[in-house]
Amino acid sequence: MIKRLSFSSLFLIGLSAVLYASKVDTVNVFSPSMQKEIKTVVIIPDAYLQETEFPVLYLLHGYSDNYGGWVNKVPAVKELADWHNMIIVCPDGAYGSWYFDSPVDPAFKFETFVSKELVDWVDKNYKTVRKREGRAITGLSMGGHGGLYLGFRHQDVYGACGSMSGGVDIRPFPNNWDLAKRLGTQRENPDNWEKNTVMNQLHLLTPNSSRIIIDCGSGDFFYEVNVRLHQELLYRNIPHDFISRPGVHNWEYWANAIKYQALFFNDYFDAGKASSSPSANTHRGRR
Template sequence: MLPDSGSIEHCTMSSEILGTNKAFSVYLPYGHEDGGQRYPVLYALHPAGGIHETWIKLGQLPQVADDAIRSGMAAPMIIVMPDASGMGEHHLGKRLGFFSVPGWDYEAYFHKELLPLIDATYRTAPDRKQRAILGASMGGEAAVAYAQKHPDLYGAACALSGLVGRPEQSRMAETDKDYAASLIANDPTARVKNGGPEDVEKWKRVRWYADCGDNDYFYEGNIEFFLAMKGKGIPLSYRMRSGAHDWHYWITGLAPVLHFVSVAFGGRAPAQVRPEREEKG
């Protein structure tokens, strides 16, 4: 590990909304512990079958973030990796996903408990322009849907191989009807198509990014999402590279995402914290 590398924390919080403990991991950029600065924050949502550590173990997120920050391609940022795994050995059972299902209000947990905890615990810049969200596959749909529902909370939203346009293509949806219903109810493409003028104006405040491989089984849905956004005049930075629905594609697409959200953050050095705020710690 290089001396100017970021660090990783693995944490657990008690959720009153879910009635259980939920794990999450956090990447802290080099210098975070030195104090005196606040950092933008990126939420990175995992694909189905993943857990809060998956972006670290399979997605090489700490290494990619360190390299992007060192090179100046990305601004120093805090990256939060929540857990939306399902039950069972392979994390694909009940309670899977970032959307709420009967008896499991995950979205309320995410926005009413996790986000406030992160802003209270770490040196974040708690402003929508300094908050972004990223997801791969299942997490990609959720990242876009969260920003559509809460444009007041996110300045940028990015999907890598997102399950958009045709969410019924999810293999897990065949066996879990609640999960399937949650995917369909939150489809970002349908929301864009059905959005009114006021919705469109709010969505234009968010920077949107989507990247899906030409050999990905979700590529048609991603193209439909791009066309829906274009049809409503909502800017979307769309990428289609050579590749499939796998971690190689997502790893190679991560650094451009970090650059994209850094532009959304404003490309400025982290703001200094006032001394009196620092003393209250």
């Protein structure tokens, strides 16, 4: 027997799909440090109305892109918010900010914005887990530098961090991607370059102080600096996940990489929930 659905049934199915699907907000977040509004995409999972609080993944874009890069070029990122019950926040990092506070240009204070002002705004306006165990940060290319740079420097804010095809050591690239505009020339301002590269933030880490994931394709022009970062973390006995597979610096690679990273951060968030549950606390109290 062939069953036919009535128009009303089809309408209800369609309505259900609309009601229970991730929602994408594009908001303006005011930055006191830069005295301007920063456009930001916030992806809210479909379970938002049913649960009380959600972990947040801060997802950073690359050089010359903007706040809409991830959601427009990898639409499946919206599904990741649903699958893992997390809020995903994609701020605008401007053209070549590299997500640090520029020592030569006061108009670029993106370390302060992303690690302080944006987090405070998101926690105020959404139902979030308001502690480090409920926050992670990652990104691609310039945003991969930002994910680790901010994650290492602000471990009180983010409990986990990552990078996809990240420019994790900027020093070999003195003439690229507006870096000299943000730091001054490397020849005249070497200290700025030393202080604002991921490779020189490793002294801030201790074993297991942060959950770390690094992913870079073997054909990427940033591959060598990612391998060096991986080796240095091994030398310092800092646990981390390092993923490399065939691939280059493009959206095909990042669309795949974000799935692994979202799963990694979801596992971190779940571990935090389990450790803070009443039953876990009761069990730990028994001898």
